[in-house]
Amino acid sequence: MEGMISFGNKRSYDDFKKQIPPQVLPLFDSIREFCFSLGENVVEDVRMHRVVFCKSMTFRWFIDVEPQKDGAVIKIQKNRKEPIEIIQINKSQQISEFGNFIKEAYEQVH
Incomplete structure (x- = not known):
């Protein structure tokens, strides 16, 4: 599968x-699928306790996702000058509720 590059x-x-807790896995998978749908240059970096999605091999990350017991914590970075936004998503929520934030970060990160 394209975009599946792991560093470290x-x-x-x-x-x-x-x-990942089984009840959170569908949410986590949907976040991952959404990130890959943003473009062919999305790179996945699987770390010890979280997964980071970057834009191309320049490794400018736009979303950092960490599973929790009842959902996921998402850190969103649009650029290095703005503060990182932190969103808590519950397992019952849909990624579409937050898709615009993630897409905007992907488009603005450089």
């Missing part, structure tokens, strides 16, 4: 999924 510890998303 070379963990795969399949390995990472094992630590």
Whole structure:
């Protein structure tokens, strides 16, 4: 699958999924799918406790997602001059409620 590049510890998303609570996994998967749908230059970096999505190999991240017991914490970065936005998403919410924030960050990060 394109866009699946891991830096550092070379963990795969399949390995990472094992630590996501089962009730949160559908939400996490939908966030991941949404990020990849933004463009062919989206890069995934699977880290120890979270997954970071970047724009191209310049590694400018626009979203950092960490699973929680009942949802996910999403950190959104549009550029280095603005503060990072933090959003808590509950497992019952849909990514479409926050899609515009993520898409805007993807488009503005450079």
